[in-house]
Amino acid sequence: MKKTFSQQVLYWFEDHGRKDLPWQCDRDAYKIWVSEIMLQQTRVDTVIPYYKKFIQHFPDVNTLATSDIDDVLHHWTGLGYYARARNLHKAAQQICALHESKFPKETEQAIALPGIGRSTAAAVLALSYNQPHAILDGNVKRVLARYFALEGWPGAREIEQQLWQHAESLLPSESFAEYTQAMMDLGAKLCTRSNPNCSACPVQENCMALEQQRQNELPTPKPSKKIPQRDVVVAIIQDYQDDSIWLGKRPPTGIWGGLYSFPEFEDSAKLDAWLSQHYENSSPRSRTLPVISHTFSHFKLHMHPKLIQINKKPNGVMEDDLGVWYKLTDQKVGQKIGLAAPVKKVLEQVLNCNKEQPHGAHGAMCEAQ
Structure with a gap:
């Protein structure tokens, strides 16, 4: 029987996926949440040393919530996008006050926390609690835009809505944590921004961009404008x-x-x-x-x-x-x-x-x- 998209991705993940990242050791929701916030706009290899020092200093949500914001920002220095650190600190305080110091398991409650949108909430819930949620970070957007040969900048609302529909339609019936990590790994390791390694891709057979030889054109770049x-x-x-x-x-x-x-x-x-x-x-x-x-x-x-x-x-x-x-x-x-x-x-x-x-x-x- 022919494997589905998710089955092909999971099969590839077994041999080639990343399973030794520092936040993967025990599926702790706090650690995964911190890593997901750090990974917004930042590469994994850049995040790892910052993550290790951050977790060493703030080992749990209670420690983070009760720490001074200056100390939090000090341990974020160099990562950039400092609103992430401020929101992380505020969210930790809310988790302690409203959710008994545990990252909430309900999507609506997770999205209600400062700095957490739909994709970040989905990633934390899937990776921590093995819940069936589609994610749509930069890597996954690139994979799906190529797989479906989707025209248009993925950051545009209409295009993003189409990508969400595709992402949800491809979810497996089980192994949601592994599939979530696999999709991120597929974009980071094979379906890269430039020079994608299509010959090693587990879903190359049905990739429309590859069939049309447009893998280097898609996804459509963000419309350029002069930076002030x-x-x-x-x-x-x-x-x-x-x-x-x-x-x-x-x-x-x-x-x-x-x-x-x-x-x-x-x-x-x-x-x-x-x-x-x-x-x-x-x-x-x-x-x-x-x-x-x-x-x-x-x-x-x-x-x-x-x-x-x-x-x-x-x-x-x-x-x-x-x-x-x-x-x-x-x-x-x-x-x-x-x-x-x-x-x-x-x-x-x-x-x-x-x-x-x-x-x-x-x-x-x-x-x-």
Whole structure:
């Protein structure tokens, strides 16, 4: 008897699927949920070291729920898309308050949690509880768009609805956890974005894209548009008595919400006015550092750092709830707070500056790296 789509995928998974990922060991819903949130917009090989450190520090949902958000963001630093960490923390608190510290088994309750949509909820419920749910992450969208030769960008609502229908129609009658992982693996290992390995694909016989020799055209790319550019001047205020740097806490929502960053200005004139107001009596000396660029999903940011060294901190200006004086060490910064990747890069520039001059020689200002 001819095997169905799901049977072919499961048969392939037995020999070629990933079964040793760190969150697969015991089908713990908390660990699978954390991994699924981390895997949104991020590759598996990038996620694994972050996941291991995160679980080591937050081994269960109660620990996560009762932890300070700064600590959570600190352990997310480098993964990007920080709203995921904030929502993970909020969801953990709701799970403890509303679901007796257990990830809910009902789809509606799972989707009601912050940061969890239909596909993420389905993945957690299928992988943890072996429930019959179709998923539709990026890998699965690519597999199905090619298998059915579906025209149109998968992110468009109409196309996504068609993909959901296809995904649900192909579900097996059992082994839902294995099938869910198999579909993700199929997209990650064989049906890749470029140069798909069609000759090794278990469903190649009925793949319409392969039959039409369109596997490199599908899925249809997202319509391109020019990414806006944004330039900002950032002030790295360093007390050269102890090398500490002022970092302000950003608002809880928006870009880098809840993370710590440098004071930010539209141009150098506004920075100079701010320095005159807050640091006129601190003998500030300034130096321009290399520009740091960072691409977000909807714009590209160019940070123009100015290192401003002062001989004393202003009294009564900087409050603890607004930010911290960040201590630089020989290796890294001490406090456990959340930092975006570009902020870490700037701090590394300053740290390298400090290493290249003898202690107490900050008055001469370091050369830009």
